[in-house]
Amino acid sequence: xxxxxxxxxxxxxxxxxxxxxxxxxxxxxxxxxxxxxxxxxxxxxxxxxxxxxxxxxxxxxxxxxxxxxxxxxxxxxxxxxxxxxxxxxxxxxxxxxxxxxxxxxxxxxxxxxxxxxxxxxxxxxxxxxxxxxxxxxxxxxxxxxxxxxxxxxxxxxxxxxxxxxxxxxxxxxxxxxxxxxxxxxxxxxxxxxxxxxxxxxxxxxxxxxxxxxxxxxxxxxxxxxxxxxxxxxxxxxxxxxxxxxxxxxxxxxxxxxxxxxxxxxxxxxxxxxxxxxxxxxxxxxxxxxxxxxxxxxxxxxxxxxxxxxxxxxxxxxxxxxxxxxxxxxxxxxxxxxxx
Numbered sequence: 001x002x003x004x005x006x007x008x009x010x011x012x013x014x015x016x017x018x019x020x021x022x023x024x025x026x027x028x029x030x031x032x033x034x035x036x037x038x039x040x041x042x043x044x045x046x047x048x049x050x051x052x053x054x055x056x057x058x059x060x061x062x063x064x065x066x067x068x069x070x071x072x073x074x075x076x077x078x079x080x081x082x083x084x085x086x087x088x089x090x091x092x093x094x095x096x097x098x099x100x101x102x103x104x105x106x107x108x109x110x111x112x113x114x115x116x117x118x119x120x121x122x123x124x125x126x127x128x129x130x131x132x133x134x135x136x137x138x139x140x141x142x143x144x145x146x147x148x149x150x151x152x153x154x155x156x157x158x159x160x161x162x163x164x165x166x167x168x169x170x171x172x173x174x175x176x177x178x179x180x181x182x183x184x185x186x187x188x189x190x191x192x193x194x195x196x197x198x199x200x201x202x203x204x205x206x207x208x209x210x211x212x213x214x215x216x217x218x219x220x221x222x223x224x225x226x227x228x229x230x231x232x233x234x235x236x237x238x239x240x241x242x243x244x245x246x247x248x249x250x251x252x253x254x255x256x257x258x259x260x261x262x263x264x265x266x267x268x269x270x271x272x273x274x275x276x277x278x279x280x281x282x283x284x285x286x287x288x289x290x291x292x293x294x295x296x297x298x299x300x301x302x303x304x305x306x307x308x309x310x311x312x313x314x315x316x317x318x319x320x321x322x323x324x325x326x327x328x329x330x331x332x333x334x335x336x337x338x339x
Contacts, residue, residue: 089130099154190231217243
């Protein structure tokens with residue numbers, strides 16, 4: 001049985017910006033891996049997920065940083081493992097695709113984190129062919145009621161079908177987690193604005209481990225909070241940086257994409273941007289893939305991966321907002337020794 005480690009021990013274990021035990025990482029960047037239709041360019045991209053058949057799903061913002069005015073462009077793209085485009089869909093339905101989740105039945109869930117007219121502030125469920133199956137939230141309405149969202153950042157479906165939504169992007173949204181049953185019926189919500197345990201500032205990403213613990217990337221507080229599925233706070237980790245994206249693979253390895261550290265306004269000054277990798281069972285950061293474009297600390301800007309996903313062979317996919325691309329990190333066959 002998992003033994004809960006105290007927040008104090010976890011923070012003390014990695015109090016330095018770059019953990020001294022993090023080994024040289026066994027990954028090679030592969031640019032230009034995902035192919036787009038001729039004449040189309042990547043827009044800002046924060047949403048990537050690996051489906052149960054090990055194909056890759058991504059949502060990008062229609063060649064710009066919003067799909068407004070691009071109603072003829074499909075923001076949801078489906079790729080095979082070789083980077084060949086399988087299908088696209090979603091044109092005219094999504095304002096600002098932000099988070100993505102693919103459930104065990106290959107249904108694709110997208111969070112639309114902005115509103116424009118009668119669209120946005122919703123979570124949309126599609127089948128794998130792009131047919132709409134469900135919507136949560138009121139179209140174009142920003143609110144904090146049980147059937148409303150204000151800039152929902154991410155969505156996750158638990159093995160039993162319960163739905164969790166991280167509701168509140170940036171400083172103007174809600175700061176809470178909302179739970180629904182598999183049919184979209186409201187169950188409960190928890191969290192408010194703040195920095196104490198169970199409070200949030202920009203809950204930006206969700207992931208769940210094999211024990212059913214819910215990991216929340218509390219980006220504005222530069223930490224990851226862990227809860228049971230009823231909202232009980234279990235732990236707070238800071239050693240994985242300022243998380244924009246979280247992903248937990250079949251081996252319970254946590255991949256945390258930090259796209260905002262090392263700028264003065266981030267609140268995480270001195271920490272490098274990049275992807276931190278470690279087991280959820282011992283909480284140690286084993287590898288760190290640095291952002292190749294570390295920012296100017298004064299001006300900042302979003303670089304590197306915000307969204308992150310991993311296939312069955314351990315290859316990492318980073319969805320990049322600032323550079324506007326989907327980058328693949330191929331896992332090499334070697335692993336550095338631990339001593």
